[in-house]
């Protein structure tokens with residue numbers, strides 16, 4: 001298989017080298033407070049057999065892979081939800097079971113492998129929490145130095161997790177967008193690789209592996225897939241996996257992807273309906289999808305339009321009740337951002353054919369933000385002194 005970068009805007013092609021992140025021409029026209037212009041995609045040339053290995057479709061050779069078992073996450077058959085909703089072919093793809101407990105490991109894995117291939121030891125990024133703790137963990141396995149810029153409001157568990165893995169962590173006095181700018185400046189001055197989501201093309205490319213796994217696990221592509229959306233990189237990665245499979249002739253059509261955002265952090269969803277990205281302040285209980293400027297917005301919007309995708313929003317209340325409903329009916333405890341996709345399914349289900357193969361992607365472990373998780377349950381306040389008291 002041969003690989004190169006192709007600009008998603010102007011179609012120019014480039015070699016896959018660490019010096020190139022976004023299209024040099026298109027990014028020169030980058031406007032402030034807008035999604036990134038000139039996102040590069042990895043283009044594949046070659047062919048595979050139906051029994052292919054996932055690494056056959058990756059642009060970094062397996063000898064450079066970090067020694068940490070990312071991916072191959074389980075596909076659940078949620079029998080209670082199937083019974084209750086009538087969706088007989090409903091599945092949950094549980095990416096909270098990745099080594100650092102979030103979907104982000106798929107991106108970190110490929111970035112780490114690429115850094116290793118090019119002899120680079122320093123990786124820098126900004127993160128709302130999961131990408132940072134993920135890169136820190138994967139980097140630890142690879143013996144790489146990880147520098148992380150986190151927004152003030154990142155949940156403590158994600159911060160502590162990154163520190164446990166040995167990352168250098170800076171908390172910025174502001175939100176993710178400020179952390180993002182600072183991390184880019186730091187990389188410019190200090191060198192190394194920047195793993196910022198969307199900006200580094202290998203983040204989206206690594207995320208495509210989820211679709212390749214789904215194809216292997218189901219023996220086909222699903223009909224519909226619900227994905228939680230912040231920057232729109234998971235969404236683009238999911239599309240990329242299916243597009244690669246289609247290009248290789250293994251599937252004939254791209255599944256319907258339904259992107260789910262929090263109602264109070266809905267930049268991509270608004271742009272999907274209006275065509276414009278406006279920068280509005282955001283806040284949601286689902287911190288991992290709390291994004292003012294979706295970095296991959298332009299690219300994600302293009303994909304949604306080309307492949308008949310959809311965007312929808314759910315309230316924080318819907319997210320929190322979906323989180324508890326999912327945990328209580330399946331045993332799968334996912335963080336609020338991970339439950340947004342399930343909340344989207346619950347809201348949208350009546351408009352879908354229950355015979356279709358529907359997949360809900362859960363993206364992060366519930367233990368990562370126990371403060372939010374506590375909002376939808378009643379934590380016992382009083383202690384008891386004897387069993388008689390409760391009989």
Ligand SMILES: *Cc1c(COP(=O)(O)O)cnc(C)c1O
Nearest residue numbers: 130230231232233234288363364
């Ligand atoms: C990052 C993240 C998302 C959203 O991914 P984007 O690529 O930003 O759209 C969803 N859920 C969890 C748990 C995440 O960490």
